[in-house]
Amino acid sequence: MSSGGPKKFGKDDDEWKPTRRGVLLTALPLLLGSTRWLSAGEDGAMTQIAEGFGKINPKAPAELARFAFLVGKFRCEAKLKSADGSWQTFEAAWLGRFILDGYAIADEYRMMSASGELLVLGLNFRVYDAARKMWNIKWLNGLAGNWMDLVSEEMGGIHIDAESISYVFKETVGGHAYTRATYTNHSTTHFTWRGEGSEDRKKWSEYMIIEAQRAGS
Numbered sequence: 001m002s003s004g005g006p007k008k009f010g011k012d013d014d015e016w017k018p019t020r021r022g023v024l025l026t027a028l029p030l031l032l033g034s035t036r037w038l039s040a041g042e043d044g045a046m047t048q049i050a051e052g053f054g055k056i057n058p059k060a061p062a063e064l065a066r067f068a069f070l071v072g073k074f075r076c077e078a079k080l081k082s083a084d085g086s087w088q089t090f091e092a093a094w095l096g097r098f099i100l101d102g103y104a105i106a107d108e109y110r111m112m113s114a115s116g117e118l119l120v121l122g123l124n125f126r127v128y129d130a131a132r133k134m135w136n137i138k139w140l141n142g143l144a145g146n147w148m149d150l151v152s153e154e155m156g157g158i159h160i161d162a163e164s165i166s167y168v169f170k171e172t173v174g175g176h177a178y179t180r181a182t183y184t185n186h187s188t189t190h191f192t193w194r195g196e197g198s199e200d201r202k203k204w205s206e207y208m209i210i211e212a213q214r215a216g217s
Contacts, residue, residue, distance in 0.1 A: 057102030063128040063135075069191060070096035070107045070126075074212040078111050081207045090119065094212050103127065118143075124150070137167075148172060150181070168201060180204055189217035 053071050056064055076092035091114075096107035104127040111120040121142040128135055135158060137150040148169070151158055155168040155178075166182035176197030185192040195208035 053096065054098030055102055056098055060103045061128040061130040063130075064103070064105065064126075067096075067105045067126050069186065070094070070105060071098060072096060073215040075215055076109075076111075076210050076212045079209045090114075092120075092210060094210075100127075144173075146172075171197075176205075176207075189214045 053073075056068065072095075074094040076094055078090045078092040079087045080090065081087055090111050092109065092111040094107060094109050096105060098104070099106045104125060107124045107126070109120065109122055109124070110118065113119055123140045123142065125138050125140065126135065127137075134153070135151050139148045139150055140146075141148070150169045151167050152169065155170065158165065158167045164182050164184040166180055168178055168180045171177060171179050176199060178198045178201050180196045180198065182194045182196070183191055184194065191212050193208075193210040193212065194206060196204040196206050198204045
């Protein structure tokens with residue numbers, strides 16, 4: 001890990017080669033809470049169930065519905081902060097489905113360069129452990145072939161309020177020690193993902209913003 005905060009990339013930086021690109025979005029997962037999040041997720045996801053995105057199992061923990069807003073297909077604009085403080089813009093896509101007979105959610109994120117080259121590709125797996133009353137959320141980095149735990153008691157679990165949902169996790173390959181991921185600005189057709197980096201979990205610096213718009217909306 002570098003000690004200078006979030007790692008920034010230039011357009012021609014060698015760090016964007018495939019072996020390193022999956023590093024950037026190890027921060028992608030989050031949660032939901034509050035009735036505002038629930039209604040947005042249910043309304044939007046239900047309209048796309050017929051398109052093959054599945055549905056929640058009636059016997060699944062009720063908490064799983066909090067992530068239903070991720071079920072469906074989204075067009076995304078991802079903005080990444082460069083070393084000089086400017087922001088680069090990338091095309092991205094988010095695709096979520098209920099899996100395992102509706103007991104879990106898997107949502108894929110991919111990000112491309114202006115030429116269409118794949119920069120980030122991974123899959124979030126989300127399931128709720130009702131017995132322990134905790135979330136198990138993992139990120140599978142498709143390009144690097146490794147896993148990352150995104151929620152843990154050590155890092156404080158998940159924080160939910162009326163406006164946002166966030167959690168903190170340890171980075172393993174990024175340019176900072178910790179990432180805080182937050183979902184906010186939610187509606188039936190849109191959500192924002194914000195990534196912040198820190199070395200001490202006290203001072204945070206925003207390094208990435210993703211605006212996700214539901215396809216067809």
